[in-house]
């Protein structure tokens with residue numbers, strides 16, 4: 001089991017921001033975490049990464065339970081995390097290759113002498129993600145799409161069991177977004193892929209490989225399960241509280257607001 005949450009609730013400044021979360025993520029599945037602004041997605045990720053603890057309930061991530069075998073640092077080394085927070089922490093002046101290599105040491109900046117094996121692995125990952133041509137460029141000079149690839153490469157260096165991608169397409173144009181999604185799809189479909197948890201505001205980003213979806217609404221699980229069962233016109237209209245249309249095209253859903261019927 002990758003993630004197990006039992007009756008998890010979390011209070012922040014007197015307000016329940018997550019309530020009664022019961023959720024299991026099994027190895028072999030790839031999940032989309034979908035919710036509107038303020039639904040609690042970031043808080044849920046913080047619980048998984050042990051930056052935040054539940055007020056009530058129990059959490060086990062990668063077999064480690066808080067308060068028992070739980071050591072936050074040890075746990076985080078087994079989780080690949082790609083988010084704007086990680087981007088902010090990077091060492092200025094590092095090139096793309098160095099950023100990727102630093103993932104092997106879970107550090108921001110490269111302070112250790114790398115081994116030949118790690119160097120080679122970094123090159124392989126850069127090649128796989130299509131980043132080789134800008135490997136020697138300063139990370140800061142890369143486009144947003146290139147930066148996200150490098151951050152995913154950095155996360156993959158540590159062979160994570162769980163890969164969390166928190167809104168990785170933020171700030172990307174249509175083509176850059178689709179190219180990045182293609183790369184993520186390729187990672188997800190590899191036999192030895194880490195379990196992916198993909199956090200997004202955009203239904204259109206659900207890839208065929210994301211077989212499970214969690215719909216989070218106002219701090220509660222609205223529904224969780226097979227993507228094709230949840231992401232339907234009926235269920236999504238209930239989720240939003242307004243009529244919407246969902247069209248599936250080539251294994252990808254498209255969402256639009258349904259036109260009001262006029263009498």
Ligand SMILES: Nc1ncnc2c1ncn2[C@@H]1O[C@H](COP(=O)(O)OP(=O)(O)OP(=O)(O)O)[C@@H](O)[C@H]1O
Nearest residue numbers: 012013017035036037038039040041042043044201
């Ligand atoms: N440090 C905090 N103190 C108090 N309330 C907080 C804190 N952080 C988040 N919240 C509240 O918790 C709720 C959930 O926030 P969270 O950031 O987890 O949502 P989200 O789904 O990630 O939203 P978004 O998509 O806008 O990033 C919000 O109502 C938010 O105002």
